[in-house]
Amino acid sequence: VQLQASGGGLVQAGGSLRLSCAASGRTFSTDAMGWFRQAPGKEREFVAAVSGSGYSTYYADSVKGRFTISRDNNKNAVYLQMNSLIPDDTAVYYCAAPHAAIFSSGLRLGQSYAYWGQGTQVTVSS
Numbered sequence: 001v002q003l004q005a006s007g008g009g010l011v012q013a014g015g016s017l018r019l020s021c022a023a024s025g026r027t028f029s030t031d032a033m034g035w036f037r038q039a040p041g042k043e044r045e046f047v048a049a050v051s052g053s054g055y056s057t058y059y060a061d062s063v064k065g066r067f068t069i070s071r072d073n074n075k076n077a078v079y080l081q082m083n084s085l086i087p088d089d090t091a092v093y094y095c096a097a098p099h100a101a102i103f104s105s106g107l108r109l110g111q112s113y114a115y116w117g118q119g120t121q122v123t124v125s126s
Helices: none
Strands: 002-006 009-012 017-024 033-038 045-050 057-059 067-072 077-082 091-097 120-125
Touching (some): 017 091, 017 120, 077 091
Antiparallel strands (some): 067 077, 091 120
């Protein structure tokens, strides 16, 4: 199983980026998928997750209202639209997928996910 994240880059505060994560080796259409991020010197933190159907989404308070997670099960892919970016959003962003179904209570925990992408750097300048 491989998760390939892309779409990161350098953007000014207030700008937007769209991250993509393409999965291969296994279909995740019935499983939740998530995005996490890790800033320099900080622990990895949950950003957003989406249910297998795509109908339910979950966000960290710090990104709620600015970020939107979505998925395309036909393409086995998950996306993160990031708007109104601020310097505190600067981090390496990782997509993640589970080995098996995750209860909603576990979606925000990195330990719930078995597969991780290589990460894509997002840098927001002030």
